[in-house]
Amino acid sequence: AQTVTQSQPEMSVQEAETVTLSCTYDTSESDYYLFWYKQPPSRQMILVIRQEAYKQQNATENRFSVNFQKAAKSFSLKISDSQLGDAAMYFCAYRSANFGNEKLTFGTGTRLTIIP
Amino acid sequence: DAGVTQSPTHLIKTRGQQVTLRCSPISGHKSVSWYQQVLGQGPQFIFQYYEKEERGRGNFPDRFSARQFPNYSSELNVNALLLGDSALYLCASSLAWDRESGNTIYFGEGSWLTVV
Numbered sequence: 001a002q003t004v005t006q007s008q009p010e011m012s013v014q015e016a017e018t019v020t021l022s023c024t025y026d027t028s029e030s031d032y033y034l035f036w037y038k039q040p041p042s043r044q045m046i047l048v049i050r051q052e053a054y055k056q057q058n059a060t061e062n063r064f065s066v067n068f069q070k071a072a073k074s075f076s077l078k079i080s081d082s083q084l085g086d087a088a089m090y091f092c093a094y095r096s097a098n099f100g101n102e103k104l105t106f107g108t109g110t111r112l113t114i115i116p
Numbered sequence: 117d118a119g120v121t122q123s124p125t126h127l128i129k130t131r132g133q134q135v136t137l138r139c140s141p142i143s144g145h146k147s148v149s150w151y152q153q154v155l156g157q158g159p160q161f162i163f164q165y166y167e168k169e170e171r172g173r174g175n176f177p178d179r180f181s182a183r184q185f186p187n188y189s190s191e192l193n194v195n196a197l198l199l200g201d202s203a204l205y206l207c208a209s210s211l212a213w214d215r216e217s218g219n220t221i222y223f224g225e226g227s228w229l230t231v232v
Contacts, residue, residue: 106158
């Protein structure tokens with residue numbers, strides 16, 4: 001079974017600064033997907049960024065980028081130029097690339113606070 | 117286009133009662149999944165349905181059941197409610213398998229269930 005670990009229950013960052021959220025995972029599979037989801041107080045899970053394990057290039061989406069270390073099974077999220085709207089719970093998630101398997105395994109989350 | 121819609125948004129039930137939660141996926145999405153999110157934790161996978169067939173089941177008791185209709189909407193049923201069933205129930209949908217997109221999974225805003 002796959003597991004996802006987020007070791008930082010809470011993080012804070014000054015507005016406009018950069019913050020990195022950590023995530024490690026454990027799997028015996030070689031092909032999979034990793035995701036970062038954001039959950040604001042409205043509770044809707046919003047996809048932030050996605051990484052395919054078969055791609056060596058780290059994914060980027062505007063101010064969000066990841067550092068994917070497949071051998072180390074590490075998948076961190078970097079948020080640059082932090083904005084007040086970035087405040088939320090952030091969840092790291094794993095999904096197998098096996099056809100038809102859409103189970104997401106989530107970590108316990110990191111609460112990100114933005115300090116004005 | 118409408119996103120994943122869930123109903124009801126909030127409900128209160130008494131121990132021992134039964135509850136039905138409903139989900140309409142994004143138009144064109146044939147896969148629907150259900151997750152339970154207890155306060156302070158990450159979502160836990162309950163079920164996945166694709167083309168009206170169960171494709172995955174998480175570690176939940178038989179009190180939990182689900183089904184998918186010909187229009188791809190879905191219902192989650194929980195019988196004999198326990199206090200511990202109090203949680204946010206999230207529905208998610210995705211397109212048919214696409215290697216490149218990694219089957220991005222979109223979430224609804226959830227149904228808050230309180231069992232008293």
